[in-house]
Amino acid sequence: MPTFRTSALVLRAYDFAEADRVLVLFTRSLGKVKGVAKGVRRSASRLNGCLGWLSLAELQLAGQEHRELYRITQGQLIQAYPKLKDSLEALARASRLAEILFSLTPDHQPLPEIFELAETALNLLDAGVSPALASVWFEWLFLERMGHRPQVERCQDCGQAGDVLAYHAQHDGVSCRACRTQGGLTLSAGTRRVLAKLISGHPAQLPRLCLSAGNETEIQALLDSVWRAHLGRPLKSESFQRAVHELG
Numbered sequence: 001m002p003t004f005r006t007s008a009l010v011l012r013a014y015d016f017a018e019a020d021r022v023l024v025l026f027t028r029s030l031g032k033v034k035g036v037a038k039g040v041r042r043s044a045s046r047l048n049g050c051l052g053w054l055s056l057a058e059l060q061l062a063g064q065e066h067r068e069l070y071r072i073t074q075g076q077l078i079q080a081y082p083k084l085k086d087s088l089e090a091l092a093r094a095s096r097l098a099e100i101l102f103s104l105t106p107d108h109q110p111l112p113e114i115f116e117l118a119e120t121a122l123n124l125l126d127a128g129v130s131p132a133l134a135s136v137w138f139e140w141l142f143l144e145r146m147g148h149r150p151q152v153e154r155c156q157d158c159g160q161a162g163d164v165l166a167y168h169a170q171h172d173g174v175s176c177r178a179c180r181t182q183g184g185l186t187l188s189a190g191t192r193r194v195l196a197k198l199i200s201g202h203p204a205q206l207p208r209l210c211l212s213a214g215n216e217t218e219i220q221a222l223l224d225s226v227w228r229a230h231l232g233r234p235l236k237s238e239s240f241q242r243a244v245h246e247l248g
């Protein structure tokens, strides 16, 4: 049986049979796949400790390529992101990241650029960078690289680029007040400048980027609306993240 070695992020885990666990993995070289870890719930299992939720591990998977379920035969923990799990806000943001990868990446399609993006975002969250900034950076770049980023630079009707524009999910773009007078989510010129910097900037520059409360509110509403349009429902982690935000 062929075997594959790949880095993998654990997106979901389900207990199965007496001591097994089925995991949904986002892997660097095979894309999103499912794997079964036989006997992992026994304390003596060598896979124990590397397959926790949102852990990054180097795994050996056995099985024919594209099969429904690989067998996880070896594993070594690379990063467990322990600090991320100490902060409710960072945890809420990480759970959005996991749900986006789970719900919006195709099975069995390697997306190494998206894998690196997710890994960098988790490192930023774990390093204590503003969770909101790390999260919107990941989500906006995910949309860009998957070819789903809405055009927010200029009015899609007249081409006007200044002042306040409104995002309309049903048109997947923005319009000025003169062209479309009703509805839509406000996107100020300042917020659109932040979005442009998120796309063009290096992640190392992120801590220096200023995300005001107003920018954050507008970008969050935009992203939530985009995910709702793609999924036909809100992200499940949206309400968790909002509750944490209101607590803070």
Ligand SMILES: [Zn+2]
Binding pocket: 155, 156, 157, 158, 159, 160, 175, 176, 177, 178, 179, 180
């Ligand atoms: Zn216009």
